Amino acid sequence: MENEKYILDVQNATKIFGGLKANEDISFNVKYGEIVGMVGPNGAGKTTLFNSLSGAHKLTYGKIIFDGTDITKMEPHSVSMLGIGRTFQIPQSLNNMTVFENVLVGALGKAKNMKEAREKSMEVIELCGLGKHQNDMTGMMNVIQKKRIEIARALATEPKLLLLDETMAGLTNTERVEAVELIRKINKMNISIITIEHVMDVIMTVSDRVVVINTGHLLMEGTPQEVTSNEEVISAYLGGAKSA
Ligand SMILES: Nc1ncnc2c1ncn2[C@@H]1O[C@H](COP(=O)(O)OP(=O)(O)OP(=O)(O)O)[C@@H](O)[C@H]1O
Numbered sequence: 001m002e003n004e005k006y007i008l009d010v011q012n013a014t015k016i017f018g019g020l021k022a023n024e025d026i027s028f029n030v031k032y033g034e035i036v037g038m039v040g041p042n043g044a045g046k047t048t049l050f051n052s053l054s055g056a057h058k059l060t061y062g063k064i065i066f067d068g069t070d071i072t073k074m075e076p077h078s079v080s081m082l083g084i085g086r087t088f089q090i091p092q093s094l095n096n097m098t099v100f101e102n103v104l105v106g107a108l109g110k111a112k113n114m115k116e117a118r119e120k121s122m123e124v125i126e127l128c129g130l131g132k133h134q135n136d137m138t139g140m141m142n143v144i145q146k147k148r149i150e151i152a153r154a155l156a157t158e159p160k161l162l163l164l165d166e167t168m169a170g171l172t173n174t175e176r177v178e179a180v181e182l183i184r185k186i187n188k189m190n191i192s193i194i195t196i197e198h199v200m201d202v203i204m205t206v207s208d209r210v211v212v213i214n215t216g217h218l219l220m221e222g223t224p225q226e227v228t229s230n231e232e233v234i235s236a237y238l239g240g241a242k243s244a
């Protein structure tokens with residue numbers, strides 16, 4: 001085990017697409033039990049980093065240690081089995097299946113049998129407030145419900161670390177309050193979280209620490225207070241962020 005304090009230790013993460021350095025030399029870590037907010041303007045490289053962390057693509061250079069294991073070269077299925085769950089910025093729902101079936105897909109990887117998979121699915125569907133929709137076709141759900149299905153499916157894989165990619169975009173104030181409550185509930189289940197959001201007040205409310213990415217680089221990391229009072233962060237945001 002390289003560092004027992006951290007559930008995630010990212011070292012010099014670099015991802016190059018052709019001539020584009022989408023991530024360059026990004027190093028940061030997540031402590032066990034922490035909620036880390038990730039912010040940065042459009043195109044900064046946040047989703048690219050999640051893709052590397054979840055094994056969807058491989059780093060060009062750098063290292064990712066998760067829960068004491070080097071996962072840098074692992075495939076998505078193995079990363080999921082080890083305990084990293086993720087949602088997708090654009091929901092990846094299977095529209096011609098029910099909400100329950102979509103979540104079951106997540107549960108099948110780790111559950112010992114179908115009964116256990118069904119029970120786990122039911123439990124996370126309830127937790128995500130989708131109980132009354134479990135038998136509805138996913139294609140009929142709105143974007144906000146689809147984002148909750150994403151969270152439920154990720155939770156069904158029984159993650160130790162959950163990566164949330166803009167699960168609150170487009171929510172009303174009331175819905176945001178509910179979403180923050182859900183994140184806190186998940187965190188209390190001993191699940192560490194990295195959440196990407198553009199909505200600064202949500203990030204400030206929910207995060208123990210904030211990581212700021214700008215033009216593929218780590219601009220800074222610190223407490224929500226440290227980050228919001230940093231001049232460079234303010235100008236990066238005024239320079240390019242979309243509004244909430
Ligand atoms: N598979 C890919 N192939 C080529 N370029 C890519 C690929 N994925 C991402 N990029 C590029 O990498 C850069 C970072 O994109 P990324 O999606 O990581 O940004 P982001 O911070 O998530 O932005 P947003 O806030 O808009 O979601 C962009 O210039 C994007 O076009």
Ligand SMILES: [Mg+2]
Pocket residue numbers: 046047048089
């Ligand atoms: Mg993104």
